[in-house]
């Protein structure tokens with residue numbers, strides 16, 4: 367062993383630099399950056415006005431007018447869209463940005479078989495922040511947090 371190391375010191379070094387864990391993490395970083403991050407960068411994520419206080423009561427009205435036709439007046443879904451009270455929509459899995467993006471760009475069907483959600487151009491980022499506050503309130507009431 368010692369002899370081999372002496373004979374090929376450079377080769378040994380190179381091998382270490384390109385060891386599998388490093389390669390794997392580089393690959394992972396690449397996947398992440400070509401996926402979500404690139405999406406977030408190329409797409410303007412709509413942001414509510416600075417200092418906005420999201421208001422669930424206002425969100426309730428906006429939800430009824432713009433989202434209830436598919437996600438259900440009781441938020442339990444319809445034949446056109448999923449329930450927002452499903453665990454998959456808990457804040458850690460679908461953060462507030464997911465709501466902004468859903469309204470702005472729509473959603474390609476990936477969790478269910480209702481088809482794609484089209485963008486909802488009738489709501490502003492502030493509206494969506496109010497709606498999200500209402501959804502979070504309803505979610506907390508059924509233990510989704």
Ligand code: HEC
Nearest residue numbers: 432433436447464465468473475476477478480481483486
């Ligand atoms: C025409 C029907 C329809 C309307 C109206 C609608 N949605 Fe959706 N929405 C869907 C469907 C269908 C999905 C599920 C797509 C899937 O994952 O399969 C969905 C998914 C979502 C998601 C999950 C996004 C993700 O990243 O997985 C959010 C958040 C959402 N909707 C928010 C809203 C909000 C807020 C409104 C109102 C401003 C709204 N939706 C109005 C049909 C609708």
